[in-house]
Amino acid sequence: MKIEKRQRDGATILDLQGRITIGEGDVALREAVHAAVGEGATSILLNMGRVRSIDSSGVGELVAAYTTVTNRGGKLRLFSMPSRVLGVLQITQLVTVLDILEDEDEAVASLA
Numbered sequence: 196m197k198i199e200k201r202q203r204d205g206a207t208i209l210d211l212q213g214r215i216t217i218g219e220g221d222v223a224l225r226e227a228v229h230a231a232v233g234e235g236a237t238s239i240l241l242n243m244g245r246v247r248s249i250d251s252s253g254v255g256e257l258v259a260a261y262t263t264v265t266n267r268g269g270k271l272r273l274f275s276m277p278s279r280v281l282g283v284l285q286i287t288q289l290v291t292v293l294d295i296l297e298d299e300d301e302a303v304a305s306l307a
Contacts, residue, residue, distance in 0.1 A: 196220030215253030
């Protein structure tokens with residue numbers, strides 16, 4: 196998994212590319228979120244547009260990221276969700292817990 200970090204309107208955006216699966220993307224996602232929080236980020240947006248697949252370990256990391264950020268008073272949003280990944284989150288009913296938005300503009304606006 197490849198993760199690029201950038202800033203927009205006070206939000207830290209993590210552009211994810213690849214698979215969020217055990218042994219590949221799960222650790223990378225955890226490290227990226229913890230690094231952002233450690234740098235003081237309180238608004239984190241995960242750009243899921245280039246995520247090819249996710250497994251149960253990846254789902255667990257999304258939940259852990261959400262918990263880490265919200266426990267520190269921050270906000271975590273996901274946007275540009277591919278249908279395959281969205282399907283997994285619907286089956287696990289995480290769509291009722293995680294804030295999933297259509298695109299980057301909507302995600303940034305939701306932080307205001």
